[in-house]
Amino acid sequence: MSEPSPTRPARSEASVGVVQALVAYGLWGLMPLLFAAMAPAGAFEIVSWRIVFGLVFCAVAILATRSWLRTRALLVQPRVMGIMGIAAGLILVNWTVYVAATTTGHTVEAALGYFINPLVTIALGIVVLRERLRPLQWIAVGISVVAVVVIAVGYGRMPWISLALAFSFGLYGLVKKRVGGTVDALSGLTIETVWLLPIAVGALVVLGVTGLAGGLTFAGEGGVHVLITVLTGPATAVPLLLFASSARRVSLSTLGLTQYLAPVMQLLVGVLVQHEAMSPSRWVGFGVVWFALVLLTIDSFTAARRSARRDPVPEPA
Incomplete structure (x- = not known):
């Protein structure tokens, strides 16, 4: 009797998670190009349509995945709704500052x-x-x-702009951590x-009524502009969903390393595409930040190795 042919090994969960993280951060890195393509729409209009079409996309996704019972169960929990309301306020600040920055020539500062x-x-x-904190983390924060x-x-x-984005997203993550195992x-x-x-x-x-900040441009700039505006929904939701799925599959140190892809791409878009000025002091400042991030990455990998040595994987029986 012949031996059965070996089956092709399935792709590991970790490799799938890395691909998901890279795609998520890559899409976030290209987001300034999407907002620039929505001109002459202003920041408030872009963020508003982003929310509207983001909710439409979520509703379709919930119907497609038949997860409405799980979502409905969360909607009737006052504690969860209260925490998510705070998270919503923080992400609104983050989105508004980011869109305003990338549509007014401050993409580099947003990347920072x-x-x-x-x-x-x-x-x-x-x-x-x-x-x-470990000593190397203290050094990175000080730098x-x-x-x-x-x-x-x-x-x-x-x-x-940089500080508002960093703190609003940092606080957003902190709030989301409170319901991470529930939602x-x-x-x-x-x-x-x-x-x-x-x-x-x-x-x-x-x-639409007052014409402030250029008024509404949704129906007045042609079909392509309407299509791009509608695409802000999936462009908002898809990276977040990919990121959440990736976070369950890869280690924190790996995820931390991939997150630098988005600001690197934003910096390149700002300098190479939008031709924003990079003075010597800016390069020095960015260089100091990158040095701190290198230290932080080294510390993360060192801590992960020590943890693996302390808790070795048991041999299969």
Whole structure:
């Protein structure tokens, strides 16, 4: 009797997770190009349509995956709804600042915000969660403070856009951590956009009636503009869902390494496509931040190795 032919091994969960993370951060890195293509729409209109069509996409996804019972169960829990309402407010601030930055010639400063974000997350862990840091983490946080000072001196002002993005997203992650084991990615995004829908509709009505900030451009710029505006829904939801799925499959150190892809791409878009100026002081400031991130990455991998040595995988019986 002949031996059975060996079956082709299935792709590991970790490799799938890495691909999902790279696609998610790649899409986030290209987001400034999408917002630029929506011109002459202003930041408030872009964010409002992003919420409206994001909710439409979530509703379709919930119907397709038949997960409405799970989402409905979360909608009747006051604690979950309260926490998700706070998360919605923080992500609204983040989206508005980011869209305003990338549509007014400040994409590089926005990219800096997401380079700083991992360091801000660590700082929030110290202040809010009373976490204890390893020596190399303390050094990385200290270096990031120096970087902000260097950039502020070069700008002649504090990099408020960068700090607003870093802290709003850092706080958003902190709030989401409170319900991380209860709320799945699709239900969470749906609840957040439900919270934000009245604000989005109100903003669209005000823009249409008053003509503020250029008014509404949705129906007045042709079919291509309408299509691009509608695509902000899946462009918002798909990276978040991919990221959430990736986070369940890969280690924190691997995920932390892939997250630098988005701000690198944003920086390239700002410099090469939108031709934003990069003064010597900016390059120095970015260089100091990158050095801090290298230290943080080394520390993450070292800590992961030590943990693996302490808790070896048992031999199969």
